[in-house]
Amino acid sequence: MVWARFEKNNGEDVKKEFKKQPFKKPQRGVSREEIKDAYISGQSIGDICLAFDMSPSNIHYHRKRDLEAGVDWIALRNENKRDLSDLERKKDLFLKKLIDAFEEILKSSGGEPLEPRLLQDFANAYYKIVSPKTFDAKFLIQKSAEETIATIAHLALEQNKQEVANFLSENADLLIETILKKRV
Incomplete structure (x- = not known):
């Protein structure tokens, strides 16, 4: 057509x-x-x-x-896609910009005392951005289960246990789904 x-x-x-x-x-x-x-x-x-x-x-x-x-x-x-090769340089650049922004606020205040909490807010913003990301437990459990199933299937094939390998390959999704339901 x-x-x-x-x-x-x-x-x-x-x-x-x-x-x-x-x-x-x-x-x-x-x-x-x-x-x-x-x-x-x-x-x-x-x-x-x-x-x-x-x-x-x-x-x-x-x-x-x-x-x-x-x-x-x-x-x-x-x-x-994240480029982690120059992460330290990026952190340093971000921290420099953060300090420059704080110094600019100090200059614009005209010598008036600033709230001590302002610097704390700047520091907290920095540490929230550079702190390690939280791990997705479900993803880690799934990945671990997949690797375990693949390893057992590989061992079964090495020891000529074709039935075990076939069972694991046919039911891998069901096994992983069951593991995720019990763990998460």
Whole structure:
């Protein structure tokens, strides 16, 4: 089926035609974790679609399912993008700007005594920003459970216990969901 739409190009209507892409079923063996890892690493939806031969709706479906389970792909992607290599320099720069702002307030006060609490408010603002982020217990429990299941499955395969490995791979989501319900 061919679709068409009209767009303005230098004041003229231009007809653009495009084919509607058929729904693609994902390749067999592609797990949600592989898709999530690719998304978190910064690959675009289009690149992931090409790599795993699937449609964007499949990726959004998996992302939505994980979000319902408490795993926010967008937050993980943003956290992954943070550049921690020069964090100390950024902290020093922020602290310098904070002190400069406080000195400016001192100058503008014209020598009048300031409330001692003002400096405390500035210091608290700094420490709130640079304090370690809170850990998402649910995410840590889920990650630990996934690693445990993967390790047990790997050991089962090494010892030719195919039934155990099959059971773990078929029921991994249910196991993790059960663990999360008991822990969180």
